[in-house]
Each structure stands twice: as structure tokens, then as C-alpha cells.
Amino acid sequence: MKLRMTALAAATLAALPFAAGAPAQAADPVKIGMITTLSGGGSGLGIDIRDGFLLAVEEGGGQLGGVPVEVLVEDDARKPDVATEIANRMVERDEVDIMTGIVWSNLAIAVVPKVTREGVFYISPNAGPSLLAGRGCHENYFNVAWQNDNLHEAMGQYVQDQGFETAYILAPNYPAGQDALAGFKRYYKGEIVGEVYTQLGQTDYAAELAALRDADPDAVFFFLPGGMGISFIKQYDQAGLNGEIPLFGPAFSFDQGILGAVGDAALGVVNSSQWNKDIDNAANKNFVEGFRKAYGRLPSLYASQGYDAAKLIASALAKTGGVGDRDAFRAALEAADFESTRGAFRFNSNHHPIQTIYVREVVKEGEVLTNRIVGTAFEEHGDAYAEECSM
Amino acid sequence: MSFLLILEQTLNGLQFGVMLFLIAAGLTLVLGIMNLVNLAHGSLYMVGAFVCAWVSVETDSFLLGLAAALPATALVASVVELLVVRRLYSRDHLDQVLATFGLILFFNEATKMIWGARPLRLDPPDFLSGTVELLPGAPYPAFRLAVILVGLAVALGLFLLVTRTRLGMLIRAGASNREMVSALGVDIDRLYTVVFALGAALTALAGAMAGPIYSVEIGMGESVLIPVFVVIVIGGIGSIRGAFVAALLVGLTFVWGRAFLPGLFGLVLEPSTASTLGSAISAMAIYILMAAVLIWRPRGLFPPHG
Numbered sequence: 001m002k003l004r005m006t007a008l009a010a011a012t013l014a015a016l017p018f019a020a021g022a023p024a025q026a027a028d029p030v031k032i033g034m035i036t037t038l039s040g041g042g043s044g045l046g047i048d049i050r051d052g053f054l055l056a057v058e059e060g061g062g063q064l065g066g067v068p069v070e071v072l073v074e075d076d077a078r079k080p081d082v083a084t085e086i087a088n089r090m091v092e093r094d095e096v097d098i099m100t101g102i103v104w105s106n107l108a109i110a111v112v113p114k115v116t117r118e119g120v121f122y123i124s125p126n127a128g129p130s131l132l133a134g135r136g137c138h139e140n141y142f143n144v145a146w147q148n149d150n151l152h153e154a155m156g157q158y159v160q161d162q163g164f165e166t167a168y169i170l171a172p173n174y175p176a177g178q179d180a181l182a183g184f185k186r187y188y189k190g191e192i193v194g195e196v197y198t199q200l201g202q203t204d205y206a207a208e209l210a211a212l213r214d215a216d217p218d219a220v221f222f223f224l225p226g227g228m229g230i231s232f233i234k235q236y237d238q239a240g241l242n243g244e245i246p247l248f249g250p251a252f253s254f255d256q257g258i259l260g261a262v263g264d265a266a267l268g269v270v271n272s273s274q275w276n277k278d279i280d281n282a283a284n285k286n287f288v289e290g291f292r293k294a295y296g297r298l299p300s301l302y303a304s305q306g307y308d309a310a311k312l313i314a315s316a317l318a319k320t321g322g323v324g325d326r327d328a329f330r331a332a333l334e335a336a337d338f339e340s341t342r343g344a345f346r347f348n349s350n351h352h353p354i355q356t357i358y359v360r361e362v363v364k365e366g367e368v369l370t371n372r373i374v375g376t377a378f379e380e381h382g383d384a385y386a387e388e389c390s391m
Numbered sequence: 392m393s394f395l396l397i398l399e400q401t402l403n404g405l406q407f408g409v410m411l412f413l414i415a416a417g418l419t420l421v422l423g424i425m426n427l428v429n430l431a432h433g434s435l436y437m438v439g440a441f442v443c444a445w446v447s448v449e450t451d452s453f454l455l456g457l458a459a460a461l462p463a464t465a466l467v468a469s470v471v472e473l474l475v476v477r478r479l480y481s482r483d484h485l486d487q488v489l490a491t492f493g494l495i496l497f498f499n500e501a502t503k504m505i506w507g508a509r510p511l512r513l514d515p516p517d518f519l520s521g522t523v524e525l526l527p528g529a530p531y532p533a534f535r536l537a538v539i540l541v542g543l544a545v546a547l548g549l550f551l552l553v554t555r556t557r558l559g560m561l562i563r564a565g566a567s568n569r570e571m572v573s574a575l576g577v578d579i580d581r582l583y584t585v586v587f588a589l590g591a592a593l594t595a596l597a598g599a600m601a602g603p604i605y606s607v608e609i610g611m612g613e614s615v616l617i618p619v620f621v622v623i624v625i626g627g628i629g630s631i632r633g634a635f636v637a638a639l640l641v642g643l644t645f646v647w648g649r650a651f652l653p654g655l656f657g658l659v660l661e662p663s664t665a666s667t668l669g670s671a672i673s674a675m676a677i678y679i680l681m682a683a684v685l686i687w688r689p690r691g692l693f694p695p696h697g
Contacts, residue, residue: 040499041610044508173670195663197670198649201614203605206403206535207650214396230510230606238515238532238604240522261510261606 029068033090036101038075044257045103045302049125052306065318080110087111097323105129105176116140125309133352134385142351145305147383149183151250154272154357154377156187166191168217173197180223193217203231209239221248229253237265256300259369266362275304275342276373283339304341311338350389354382395529400650406535408642409542413597415622415634417590423629424565430491433612434498439464439595440602444513453516460599461592468591499609513602538600566629566695625684627691641677648673
């Protein structure tokens with residue numbers, strides 16, 4: 001017993017200098033926890049976000065903004081319970097300072113409120129559900145991609161501007177799908193001749209396409225992320241509708257990671273995006289070249305978002321030197337003082353982007369399908385939920 | 392609601408149905424004969440689609456891809472049967488579910504290591520890429536029509552195999568009474584491997600034909616497995632004939648529900664409510680069908696005797 005007490009005392013004494021000494025953050029790297037989807041369906045998106053983020057870290061030689069960082073990457077397999085468990089571990093055991101990486105809105109809603117309450121900064125490289133932009137906003141939550149509705153709003157504006165009188169719209173029956181159609185209708189004022197909610201994960205759209213042809217609209221707008229979109233576009237083409245009724249959608253179904261699988265069925269389709277590889281600025285050129293060199297493939301929208309998330313963190317760390325002073329770091333993030341791959345970028349009052357949304361067209365460059373910017377839907381576009389956010 | 396639209400939706404239902412049948416045939420035999428719950432059956436569907444897509448792109452021929460996908464998947468299935476599945480026949484269903492779920496994870500990761508995480512491209516062959524005018528004013532995708540014909544032909548072939556050949560006799564006997572078959576001196580191990588590989592080849596055919604219509608991506612076999620289980624439960628576990636009838640029933644219910652329920656509700660309700668209610672009920676329709684069949688015939692429509 002006595003021996004044990006002595007040992008305990010010695011251990012306590014030995015630990016003291018560290019506990020009482022100067023803050024050790026100068027030597028400790030800033031810990032960044034990345035939870036993203038690396039296995040199973042939809043893993044292409046998470047892999048691109050990770051690769052984009054790590055490219056920025058590599059460019060800095062393991063540092064962001066001159067501060068050494070340690071990035072812990074974990075796979076959520078697209079499951080909210082797995083993501084929550086990893087988040088708990090990262091916050092409590094690994095004591096991360098910053099988190100990022102989540103692709104899907106339902107996972108973000110499960111993880112973000114909890115970790116931001118614990119004082120961790122969360123930088124979203126993709127998911128931007130309306131809940132986190134409006135009433136559920138938080139001072140430690142930043143979204144560097146978009147609010148979920150933005151690209152759909154842009155498509156609504158474009159279809160309206162092009163003078164299409166009737167539209168047929170579809171999306172999966174889940175929160176992001178309902179947000180998508182609401183976003184489209186916020187700016188499209190023509191007649192909606194069909195509003196269809198499909199099942200999440202549905203791959204066969206024969207029934208919907210037959211009904212669509214029967215309704216004979218002037219334009220079709222759809223939001224079907226991932227494999228659902230690939231199936232839809234192929235079937236749209238096989239049904240002979242391509243070229244008959246123009247198809248519009250957000251960038252997600254026409255992104256670099258997906259176009260290769262869709263093939264020529266996507267040629268000529270107009271879609272909305274805040275980024276494209278031909279946006280002319282130094283940061284973007286450097287990113288597209290660096291990504292291609294490092295990974296041997298063209299970057300996607302998601303890769304650009306992961307890269308920008310890292311660059312945003314770098315800009316704040318360069319100013320503050322660490323995350324020790326939370327208020328200073330937060331103010332530095334709010335300033336968004338970095339060269340975004342998409343050009344002009346600043347944060348709204350709810351920490352979501354105010355940015356330009358472009359209109360792209362799917363084209364063929366040699367043998368490779370990719371996008372080309374053909375117009376602008378919005379300049380300096382914010383989101384509809386900023387007013388509901390009080391922080 | 393025109394006659395043409397009803398005809399087109401019926402064809403869509405048939406096409407989805409025969410696809411389900413090709414996947415369900417192998418699964419119902421494995422469950423009926425070996426008493427094995429194989430969750431990894433969907434992974435074989437994925438393997439078929441990936442091999443077909445890969446060979447198609449390399450050789451520029453969908454038919455070569457199709458020709459490669461069937462034996463390749465049957466081979467993969469035989470190896471898996473010898474190494475893993477064989478040890479599971481005598482275990483209880485919980486062990487089987489756990490082990491075959493592990494196989495799903497293995498197949499997903501292996502596929503990613505070989506072909507990468509991005510979905511693959513698979514186009515229909517040129518001569519089937521357009522539409523066919525069945526009746527004037529009713530264009531129908533040629534490839535889907537081909538899927539219906541191939542599916543029906545394979546169903547007929549399988550029916551003949553099961554009813555007219557020695558292998559079929561053993562399969563039927565195995566589904567009815569396993570112990571008796573092995574007691575009569577049949578090499579049951581070999582029969583199991585053959586049935587497993589045959590089921591895999593049928594699934595690969597479904598996967599390869601699904602590729603040009605759907606998307607060839609990791610995890611594609613998991614979502615399709617749920618309606619397939621519904622099919623084999625409705626049809627009666629172990630029955631090819633049951634799987635065929637049930638697959639067409641489920642396919643038609645699935646498509647007709649989505650196509651016509653919102654319109655039917657629209658006759659009595661206002662449009663937005665009708666649309667929401669219609670899509671909600673149509674999502675449930677195949678399960679309602681399954682519950683109704685099970686109340687009427689608890690062992691499915693055509694349970695094997697025994």
C-alpha cells in the first residue's frame with residue numbers, strides 16, 4: 001500500500017512540469033479529425049474529399065498555414081451510427097481541435113451539433129443541410145462548399161431564364177430531396193406539370209420515365225445523387241428522351257467521378273456548380289495540376305471542396321498559429337482569407353458561402369467526358385436560411 | 392391514362408420481374424437445398440456486372456463482356472463455396488448471416504482494390520441502344536425488350552433443366568429432402584458446389600444485363616437483395632416455379648404501384664397529398680403483397696414438397 005502511494009506521488013510529480021509548464025502547442029501539431037465515406041456505396045465522394053484535403057497538406061509539407069497538422073482519417077461507411085461513434089472517439093480520446101470530411105447530410109446532422117457543442121471546430125467540405133444553416137447554426141460550424149439548396153436554386157433560375165414554360169421535377173423522398181425541389185421552385189416560376197418523389201436508392205426509373213413522357217413537359221429537372229443519377233440518365237437516354245426534352249440537374253450527377261460511368265448519354269446536359277476545372281485563377285490551376293499529378297485522375301467537385309476546406313484552415317492557422325485561442329481562430333475562419341479554387345468566396349452571417357454559381361455543359365475533351373462553363377446563374381449568392389440563424 | 396401507357400408500364404414491370412427472377416433463382420435454390428441464408432448473393436451480382444463492364448470496355452464488345460461475366464462469376468462462386476460457404480451449411484442461420492455479411496464487406500473492398508471506387512461505364516451494344524416502336528406512338532427501349540426476352544428464355548431453360556434432367560431431379564430432391572438424397576448415395580458436396588455456381592452464373596447474367604440500365608458501382612448488389620428475398624419468400628423457398636411467378640408479381644406490383652397509385656389517389660384527394668401518399672404506399676406495396684400471400688399461404692405460393 002505504502003509502495004503504491006509512493007509510486008503514485010512520484011508519477012504525479014513527474015507529470016507536474018507538463019501540467020504547470022508553458023502551453024505546449026508550439027510543438028504539438030494541430031489535430032484534425034476527418035470522418036468520411038471510404039468504403040461501400042458512395043465511397044468515390046469521400047475518397048475525393050480526402051485526397052483533395054491531403055493534397056493541400058502535402059503542398060505545405062505536412063503543415064497548414066505554417067503550422068504542423070496531424071490528420072486522422074476514418075471511414076464512416078455512410079452510416080450515421082458509425083460516424084457518431086468515430087466522432088465521440090475523436091473528441092474524447094484523440095482530443096482533435098478541428099473536424100471535417102462528412103459527405104452526407106444525415107450523417108452531418110448526427111455528428112455536427114454534438115462536436116461543435118464540445119468546442120471543436122467543424123468545417124464541412126460537402127453536406128450543408130438547411131437545419132445547420134438556419135435555426136441549428138453554431139459559431140463553431142463552417143461550410144466551405146454550399147448550403148444544400150444552392151445548386152438547385154441556380155438550376156431553377158436558369159430554367160426560368162431560358163423561358164421553359166413547364167417543368168417536370170423529381171428527387172428521392174428524403175430531406176435533401178425535398179430541399180432540392182423546394183430550392184428549384186424558389187426560383188422557377190413556370191408551371192410544374194409533375195413533381196415526383198422516388199424511393200431513396202431506387203435504380204429503375206422506367207415507371208417515372210413513361211409517366212414523364214406522357215406529361216410532355218418543356219424541361220426536366222432532377223436531383224438523384226450517386227448511382228441513382230447514373231441509372232436515371234442512362235435510362236433517360238435509352239428511352240429516347242435525350243434530345244427530345246432538355247434535362248437539367250445539379251453538378252452531383254455530372255461530376256468527374258460519375259461522367260465516366262454515364263458515358264455519352266450525359267453529353268450536352270446543362271448542370272449547375274460552384275466549381276469547375278476551367279475556372280481561371282491561379283489557385284484553381286495549381287489545384288487541378290497538382291491533383292492530376294498526385295493521383296493520376298481529373299479532380300471532381302468534391303476534391304475541390306476538400307482542398308478548399310484545408311486551405312481555409314490554413315489561412316486561419318497562418319494568422320493565429322494554433323487553435324488555442326478559440327475566438328481568434330474563429331474570427332480568422334470567418335474572414336475566409338484564402339484563395340479559393342472557385343475564385344471569390346466569403347462567408348455569410350451563418351458561416352455558409354456567398355459565391356458565384358455557374359452553369360456548365362457536359363462536353364467531350366478528346367475521349368474524356370468533362371464539363372465546360374457556359375454561363376452564370378447567380379453572382380454573390382447566399383442561402384435562404386441565414387436570417388433564421390442567430391449567433 | 393392511355394392504353395399505351397398501361398402497356399408500357401406492364402412491359403416495365405415484366406422487365407424488372409425477369410431481372411429479379413434471375414437473381415432469385417440461385418438464392419432460392421441455395422436456401423432451399425443447402426438451407427443457407429446467403430446475404431453475399433448480391434455481391435455475385437456485382438461481380439458479374441463489374442466483369443462484364445471491364446471486359447466490354449477492354450474489348451469494345453458487350454457480348455464478349457457478357458460471355459466472360461458468367462463463367463468468371465461461377466468460378467468466383469465455386470472458390471467461395473469451397474473455402475467459406477461449405478463450412479456454414481451445418482451452422483445455424485445467425486452464423487450464416489454473420490459470415491455472409493462479412494463476405495459482402497470482403498467483396499466490396501476487393502472490388503474497390505481491383506477497379507477503384509468510381510462507378511464503371513457499361514453501354515448497351517449498338518444494335519440495342521435505341522428504341523423500338525412496338526405500336527405506333529409507343530417507343531420502348533430496345534435493350535429492356537431484349538432483357539425481357541433473354542429472361543423468359545432462361546426461365547424456360549431452367550424449367551426444363553429442373554424438370555427434365557438428372558441434375559434437375561437431384562435439385563428437386565435436394566429441395567424436398569436433403570437427408571434422403573445423401574442417404575441414396577448422391578455426392579451431395581458436388582451437387583452443392585454445382586448449384587451454388589449455377590445460381591451465381593444466373594445472378595451474373597442479371598448483373599451484366601443490369602449494368603447498361605443501372606449503374607455499375609460498389610454496393611449495387613445490396614439494395615437489390617431486399618426485393619429478391621421478398622420474391623423467394625412469396626414464391627416458396629426452394630421453388631424455381633414459385634420464384635418465377637413471384638418475381639413477375641413483385642415486378643408488376645413495384646412498377647404499377649409507382650405508375651398508377653398517385654393517379655388513383657388523385658381521383659379522390661388533392662394532387663399534392665395524392666402524390667405523397669401514392670409514393671409512400673407504392674414503396675410499401677411489395678411488402679403488403681408479401682404479407683397478404685403469407686396470410687393466405689404461409690409457406691409461399693409453391694412450396695417444394697417435403
